[in-house]
Amino acid sequence: MNEKERELLSLIEKEGRMKEESLAKMLDTPADEIAAMLKSLENRKVILGYSALIDWSKTDIAETVTAMIDVKVTPKRGVGFDEVAERIYRFKEVKALYLMSGTYDLSVSIEGRSMSDIAQFVSEKLSTLDSVISTTTHFQLKKYKHDGVIFGQDEEGDHRMVVSP
Structure with missing residues (x-):
């Protein structure tokens, strides 16, 4: 496995929905090469699937x-x-x-x-x-956090940590 494949795996592990064009820019590699790498990784069973994390x-x-x-x-x-x-x-x-x-x-x-x-x-x-x-x-x-994603947290509101002297 080469360094580009390792970098690609690290990126899609965090966000599996990234478009090939975005991955290509991030890795400074042509999009068709990214597509070929993804296909190769899937065929070799390194990438086993893609899934969504849902707050049911x-x-x-x-x-x-x-x-x-x-x-x-x-x-x-x-x-x-x-x-x-x-x-x-x-x-x-x-x-x-x-x-x-x-x-x-x-x-x-x-x-x-x-x-x-x-x-x-x-x-x-x-x-x-x-x-x-x-x-x-x-x-x-209750699920608080899964795969690095925090559940039940609203985007609105002030989530800064309270600091007191």
Whole structure:
């Protein structure tokens, strides 16, 4: 991977909607070369997709319930955690899955329509897997910041920090 590709990735990671012309100016590279780099990065699976970050609380669409589940598992000889991780990430409810250090081995982020949907997922799907020893479920109550974006902050008003002697 060359330096221009690294710079391009850094730019689109912060703002995936930037036009090729803007990226070309910022990187001092012709727009057709930027388009070719993006296509190459997509084909090589370096860029896996583009997504929008939405504050669902400001819409009339019912919000989903999000939970983080800590999972302790028994790794299998020869494949470690990969086999059980693959079984878990194939469930449609799973939005993210990470191998972690510390007390628990895996951290699973899931979404459901209700807390009982999450409970049903844990009791019927996740905890029944052979390698799963235990789980601890944490429900997300409010989102303050995600991927560097602050939620619930209005553009209006004075947001300066109060400084007193």
